[in-house]
Amino acid sequence: MKTSWGFATVIKTPKELILFDTGGNSEILLFNMRKLGISPLSIKKVVISHIHGDHVGGLEGFLEENDNVTVFIPASFPQSVKDMIIDKGAKFVEVSGPRKISDFVYTTGELYGPPEEQSLIIDSKNGLIVITGCAHPGIVNIVKKAKELMNKDVYLVVGGFHNPPISVVKEFRELGVKKVAPSHCTGDLVREAFREEYKEDFIEYGVGKIIEVENN
Ligand SMILES: [Zn+2]
Numbered sequence: 102m103k104t105s106w107g108f109a110t111v112i113k114t115p116k117e118l119i120l121f122d123t124g125g126n127s128e129i130l131l132f133n134m135r136k137l138g139i140s141p142l143s144i145k146k147v148v149i150s151h152i153h154g155d156h157v158g159g160l161e162g163f164l165e166e167n168d169n170v171t172v173f174i175p176a177s178f179p180q181s182v183k184d185m186i187i188d189k190g191a192k193f194v195e196v197s198g199p200r201k202i203s204d205f206v207y208t209t210g211e212l213y214g215p216p217e218e219q220s221l222i223i224d225s226k227n228g229l230i231v232i233t234g235c236a237h238p239g240i241v242n243i244v245k246k247a248k249e250l251m252n253k254d255v256y257l258v259v260g261g262f263h264n265p266p267i268s269v270v271k272e273f274r275e276l277g278v279k280k281v282a283p284s285h286c287t288g289d290l291v292r293e294a295f296r297e298e299y300k301e302d303f304i305e306y307g308v309g310k311i312i313e314v315e316n317n
């Protein structure tokens with residue numbers, strides 16, 4: 102795998118593959134996808150969490166490889182990004198409120214950071230799986246929002262937690278979050294605090310890692 106500062110993850114449901122964020126660089130994204138045996142052409146939906154370059158930077162190059170996709174972007178995105186998606190031959194959907202993306206997959210809708218950011222919620226039989234890009238609106242706020250929207254317990258939180266105070270670990274326990282996979286912009290100290298508290302429920306996450314969720 103090639104590594105760099107950024108975040109991208111592919112979600113595989115029984116129905117389809119969804120690309121959530123594209124990292125900062127499409128060459129790295131496409132290289133790593135191929136290494137993992139995921140053809141860029143197998144993706145039909147792309148969801149972009151927020152406007153920062155380490156999440157949206159790989160989008161243009163990805164669309165050059167596969168324009169047969171719908172890109173779910175925060176409605177607040179600048180016109181230049183919307184024009185770029187159309188120029189490449191793809192479609193976009195502007196997301197403001199919460200909505201369904203696919204069977205089992207929902208977005209929280211835009212939450213304010215700054216910037217506006219959307220996170221994904223997967224409705225698994227084990228409970229909710231929340232996937233965040235950078236969590237600018239606050240990781241605890243996002244988890245609360247997911248619980249409130251779906252009215253279910255949270256099984257796993259994956260992604261960038263944006264360097265929250267250490268007290269986040271206790272708040273996660275209070276919210277009943279069962280497993281954590283903090284990555285990207287979480288911060289080393291917080292990640293270590295999660296590792297200590299969650300033990301076997303702490304999942305090491307980073308480039309090339311695959312998390313398989315079995316229905317219990
Ligand atoms: Zn960001």
Ligand SMILES: [Zn+2]
Nearest residue numbers: 155234235286
């Ligand atoms: Zn980021």
